[in-house]
Amino acid sequence: QVQLQESGPGLVKPSQTLSLTCTVSGGSISSGEYYWTWIRQPPGKGLEWIGYIHYSGSTYHNPSLKSGVFMSVDTSKNQFSLKLSSVTAADTAVYYCARDVVISGINYNWFDLWGQGTLVTVSS
């Protein structure tokens, strides 16, 4: 079955760029017209949607995020990635990648498959 796995540095310095990758296994990132999403959860707090990317490269992200958001996809590696620039301590969180539910080509924007999450701490 399809599985998602996040990877990346666990510690990032303030003002630097946070970079994470999600590897899709057990299926193709470009099949089923899926959209692929990033969500984060600060320690002890609720979930925050960051944005999604389609295998075609189209993206949409949460405009309320103060750090710059860039997402990309590499279909040859079956991966999609997230970069957050100029991070601060407020970006410390567990970061999840997830799969959006798509039915008949429509992205319904709920999430039926999640990675296990990776903790990223922003600290000097």
Added chain:
Amino acid sequence: AIQLTQSPSSLSASVGDRVTITCRASQGISSALAWYQQKPGKAPKLLIYDASSLESGVPSRFSGTGSGTDFTLTISSLQPEDFAIYHCQQFDIYPLTFGGGTIVEIK
């Protein structure tokens, strides 16, 4: 952005109890609401979508109702494996948003 307010923020219940969690949206979202269960150190798991549709493989003791601004998640008979945090999420309007979560603890 649409705000989702969950209540209570936490509750204590016993095995076999009927548990109800509410999620109120700051504006109408039709039935565009999902519920997730999250256990400590784990990723959320989809339980309910479209406010009342049960995700495949989820036990039938879980049910969801509501539309517009008021939604509920009910666990008809709480089981030991149900002690967790429950999150609601709206997918009607971008940016997608989540509620603050409800912790269901053992009494």
